[in-house]
Amino acid sequence: RPSAEMPERPRAAVPRGQSCDVVLSARRLRWSPILPESPTGGTGQGVAQEEIIEMKDVFSVKLKRRRFAGQQKGGTLLGITIFKCLNKEENKLTDCAIHLNNLSEDHCQSWFRHLKEILNGFQNRPKSLKVFVNPSSHKREATNIYDEKVAPLFKLADIKTDVTVTEYEGHALSVLKECELQAFDGVVCVGGDGSVSEVAHGLLLRAQIDAGKDTEYVSKPVRAPVPLGVIPAGKNERYCYILLVICF
Template identity: 55%
Template sequence: MSEPEEELQGEKRESTKKKKKEKRSGKKKKKEEEEEEEEEEEQSECVVLRGIFKLGKKSHDVLLTRTKLSWTPILPETPTGEVCVVQPDMVLLQDVFAVKVKRRRGIGQQSGGPVLGMALFCCKRRGRWLEEDTLHLHNASSEHTHTWYNTLKELLTGFSSRPRYLKVFINPSSHKKDAVHIYREHVAPLFKMAEIRTDITVTERKGHALSVMKECKLDEYDGVVCVGGDGSVAELCHALVLRAQLDADSPEKPVKPVLPLGIIPAGSTDVVSCSVHGVRDPVTAALHIVLGHLQQVDMCSFSSLGQLVRFGFSAMFGFGGRSLARAEKKRWMPSSRRREYALVKTLARLRPEDCQLSFLPVKKSNRDFFAHLEHDQDQDPESEGEESWTTNQGLYLSISIMSIPCLSPHTPQGLAPNTSLANGSAALIAVGDTTRSEFIKHLKRYSSSSGQFSFSFVETHAVSAVRIRPRSLIGWSEEDSEDEGESKTTPIIQSQGAAFPWNIDGELVEISHEVVVRVHPRLITLYGEEVDEAESNVSCSCI
């Protein structure tokens, strides 16, 4: 064998040895990890305390581990000596948000009194609804009760995602103007029970929360809470990202906020709340906050001529923008009537918009990548290269871009059922020019189970960026205005230049030029859990 061949054989042997060694090392590492997991599981299931408490009128054997509390009734022996096996009841500590010592007190007595036992305040699930429940453990021994109380308090403090101090914003003008009542009656008692301190700001005008967020010391808080509708939520989400950019001295690129946002629904549709809770229920929302249930959520940036307009979750151009513009002119109407009036009026004067629509499609393989991406806010969709943009020119009745499903009681499957909260993409829904009757059929199917996209004039795409460039930048005016005192040529939107109405998170935004929308995966953290469908008890009567 020649010398080069011997060297080659030697290299092969060394390579084989190295691979075998790495394989053994990998197996060893995997085995160590499995052993560590088993050890942690054993430790978590190890009994911390065991004692006797009365639940109702029966005595129970109660066991406490690091993850759960279980109890089994103590049964007397049968005359035959047979052992009756009873399955224990159980509550997970992750569902317990408070523990209190129970005492017997006289009328007017504020403190002291003989010990009666403990009360554990828990969260009980009923579908997507979360409800407060109480477990009463009776034992007259003060020493025994306080030992259990102190141990439970120590275990509950181990849930690091649970907030201790919250900055709360309440919009008293949202929907039926009962946000203050909702907070006082349903939310504040739960926060007090969980020993969560709050700093409350009742907003006085649009933009008030944004101005407060720019100035306050956020490092004092564990989270921010919004009590209001989608407009208030959008303002606070925008404010959180802007403040994060300011703190990081990064004016060009979005920065993920440190603090999570909790949403207490008090609006007319509460799309964002429904998307992270599944129901419009203040108690459910408050319990998600108290228990520290966190959900990473994608957001979009909307910019025009290189200038940031705002951050948000959804936008509608065309029909959605026009109907909102009409609704804003009828603020004196009740919200439901105003919404129906605007929809019917816009449908009566339905016309398409001639524009250039460009987008960056997200491949399926990339969606899996985005779904596991945590810190990718520096990603620029345009960095993927101009050649990857798809451009169409045509007439469109409606164009929607949504980074969340936009669930609501009116649309239980969501306006964008093909996207999710954190898949790193947005749903682009472009409705081309068609007849009024066909467009109404498309709209009606949003309130049913499916089929809203099964029309030849509707196209949907999963995208990372969208550019909408109206062919004619002369703006939009209501040709046949029937409002008193208005000229037929008076634009519905007054601005420095002619502007197109956009519906961004339920807020009317006037933009005169092209708009670029970019998706920023997992840009913000919300209290809640991802859901597939919202509960609906509303029948749409607007069409």
């Protein structure tokens, strides 16, 4: 992991394309604009405003390159792009991109390597997910929601996925009874309340079976072996909140 200050710092293009001093530590990324000196020897534009990103909120980092239309690899190196989560409003997240511009291949590769080491050091970061998509959820929107909004973020974060598009009621339940859950860091359900209920049931049922418990009546159920993530794609989202509070 990098030390509190790294000797070779890229220029940051944030905010508003300003040149900045950037400092990386294992917990956060900090930057502040570089202010020109005034004729009297001080800075002529007031105190530099420092901004901070908590590394726990970063979900991906990529080398930024300029490529021609259709070009898949190579291209002119422009710097590094950092992707982080923002709380848009209650219970909702959005993503934003922060661009650190530097044309030095060595500097960018060094920073990219350090940033990846920090992200990989977070033990609770998922690397592989089992995904269930119910294509029949509210107005058949679940598939489009997953393909257009969710899958690109998983790819950006280098998360491997095993996707099952359910074909009938009970499909997810039957898959969860048989699949190797230890191969995944979590299960994600994209659908409405019925889909979430079925997947939650499957996870809890699988936990009882693996623990050798009687599945007809369980007074103290064993905790689900992996966490459940819910991407609401139904008519309402009430069950999602109730379920996650009670069961997980």
